[in-house]
Amino acid sequence: MDAATAAATRPAAARPTEPAAGPAAEIPAPVPAAGRRRRPDAAGWLIRAAALAAAAAAWQLLTTADVTFGLRFDRLPSPAEVAGAFAGRLGSAPYYLDLAQSVLRILTGFVLAALAGVAAGVLVARSRRAGDLLLPVLEIVRPIPAIALVPIAILVFPRDEQGIVFITFAAAFFPIMVSTRHAVRALPTSWEDAVRTMGGGRARVLANVILPGALPGVFGGLSVGMGVAWICVISAEMISGEFGVGYRTWHAYTVVDYPGVIVGMATIGAIGWLASAAIELLGRRLTRWLPRGGGRP
Amino acid sequence: MTARTAAVAPARTGMAVTLSGVTLGYGRAAVLRDIDLDVRPGELLVLVGPSGSGKSTILRAIAGLLAPEAGTIRADGVPVTGPGPDRAMVFQDDGLLPWRTVRGNVELPLSIRKVASAERRRLADGWIERVGLAGCADRLPRELSGGMRQRVQLARSLAGSPRAVLMDEPFGALDAQTRAGMQRLLTGVLALTPATVVFVTHDVDEALLLADRIVVLGRGGVRAVLDVPPGARAASPADPPPAGAPGGVRRALRDQILTELEDTA
Structure with missing residues (x-):
């Protein structure tokens, strides 16, 4: 649709009415709308x-x-x-309770991690003092896989629920923080200079340059973060949960309900895929302005 | 030509910019030492020089993006301590925010000045039309050619009704034909504003085409400051100099600039 409107407005651009007419030659060729990804043909589908x-x-x-x-x-x-x-599980209420429990946990942990990760990433990239303050602690904690924090979570948090959300948070926080930091650092200075020469202050630069400009990189981090958060929420549930897909899968194993284990695995895979796809879709919608690839109309 | 007609904001005047004893540099190495320069209100001053001569550095300092290591820069007598909306800047490339549409970019200086949204849109659309992009207001920068993007930058810089416009090789990345069109457009559009213009280029013919005065920069700093009499300007750099004295003046100026630049090479 974007391509169509662009094409419709193009002739107007070729006939500027005001002071001097620019040469028509500078009007760009329409951007090809389709991505470069190869789609399988009929034989391809058959083989698949x-x-x-x-x-x-x-x-x-x-x-x-x-x-x-x-x-x-x-x-x-x-x-x-x-x-x-x-089929049996799909028709039973506990299945959906487990599902809701796991989704609630991951959403809580992930949203908190996204907010904290973006804030910390921007802060560390923009302020040398904030970097001095935060980076040593973050760099020491970062190499520890979030799932290894389970004992700490059990010790520190009075309720299992909080511990599981904490594990999820810790898993997603670092990829989001690190990619935000890199994305902010990689921003061209001319965007910030432009806003500053219009009289924009720090808040303007943050809202109009840094956050939107870093968004493609941030979404890279959100994607990775969602992946590890899902792994961790399942693992944490297997260790210390009372509900949830991970708990139910492990429980099925302990009561020798092997089909139940596979049902749990399939559920975990499906939800993980849905979550990643949702992030991917949202990221693509929000970064349509990117020169190529990300901006498929 | 120095006194341009003030069609858009008749009450406003161009800004006077004074550099006295200014030393500029990034980090340890000074790029320019002890520069004195006067930019007169309402004139179009072109800084011309080879790469590395520090012409863009001067521009950034006037914009307030780079603090001088010594000396002072004054805008209408007030020392410059940082960027401000009275001094707009046009960048060579990459100056537009790629996630904002043409209109979004042009409205940005107005939104920073807290202009109400209906008025913002009216003013922005006016400038978009004046630079010949009517009908493109809803496009994203990636859907525009290089020349069109520079028109948007021009519209954006003027939308905030600045008293000085600082242009950093704005046509440097364009092909020759687009560049000639943009130079014509610029002359026309600048006639609508009383703002002082400081224009940086390495192209001597572009300087001669646009300038009221030309400052030649070399390694050592300011090599020469030359007045360009109106008759010495050609309609386009491709035109042959007209017969008679003005063409001779233009050719003499051109030779003089080239000699100054050669000495510094």
Whole structure:
């Protein structure tokens, strides 16, 4: 739609009415709207579908024939059993309670991490003193995988719930902070200079240059942050939760409900994919102004 | 030509800028030492010099983006301590905020000055039309050519009704044909504002085309300050100098500038 409106307004630009007419030659060619990603053709789709079907068939064969050939497939549920269990779970209320619990945890932790990560990243990139103050602590904590903080979380937070949100927060915070910091540092100075020569102060520069300019980089961090946050919320739930998809998956294992384990895994994968896709989509919408790639109309 | 018609803001006048004993540099090495320069109200002063001569540095200092290491810069007698909306700047490239539309960019100085939104839009659209971009107001910078982007920058710098416009090689990245068109447009648009203009270029013909006065910069600082009599200006750099004295004056000026520049090379 953008391309269409641009094309419609182009002739007007070629005939400037005021002081001097610019040469028509400087009007750019329309930006190709489609991305460069190759889409599979009919044969491609066929091969893809066949590959999936073959994998499912191999799984079905290995499990129903109880193959034990180095690896033991005799105790794994077959795809048919998993499908049955999945259908059963989808019809039960606890499934959605677990789902809601996990989603609430990750959203809380992730939103807090996004706010704190962007704030810390901007602060550290823009102020030398803030960097002196914050960087040593952050750099020491950063290499510790968030999941290794579980004992601390259990010790410090009176409730499991807070501990799990904290783990999620810690996991997402660092990728977001680091990519915000790099994005802010990489901003061309001319944008800031432009706003300052219009009389804009620090708040203007922050709101009109730094935050929008760093957005593409910030979204890189949000993407990565969402990925690790999801991993961590599941792991933390497996260790110390009472509800949640991660807890339910581990619980299924302990009560020898193996189809339930696979249902949990599939749920985790699906929600993780949805969360990443949502971030990706939002990022693309908000950074449409990027010269190429990100700005598919 | 020095006294331009003030069609847009008749009450306002161009700014006088004075540099006295100014030393400028980034970090340890001084780029320019002990510079004295007077920019007269309402004139179009061109700073011409080779790369590394510090012409952009002077411009940034006048804008208030770079504090002098010694000496003072005065705008209408008041020492410059930082950037301000009275001194607008046009950058060579990359000056537009790419996430704002043409209108969004042109409205920005007005929004910083807290102009009400309807008035903001009216003023911005007026300038967008004056630079020949009517109908492009809703486009993003990436959808514009280099020449069109520079027109937006020009409109944006004038929208805030500054008393001085500082232009840092604004046409430096354009091809020859677009550049000639932009030079014509600039002359026309600047006639609508009483603002003083300081224009930086390395192109001697561009300097001769636009300037009321030319300051030639070399390694050592200011090499020469030359008046350009109105008759010495050509309609475009491609035109042959007209027969008779004015053409001769222009050719003599050109030779003089080139000689000064050669000495510094």
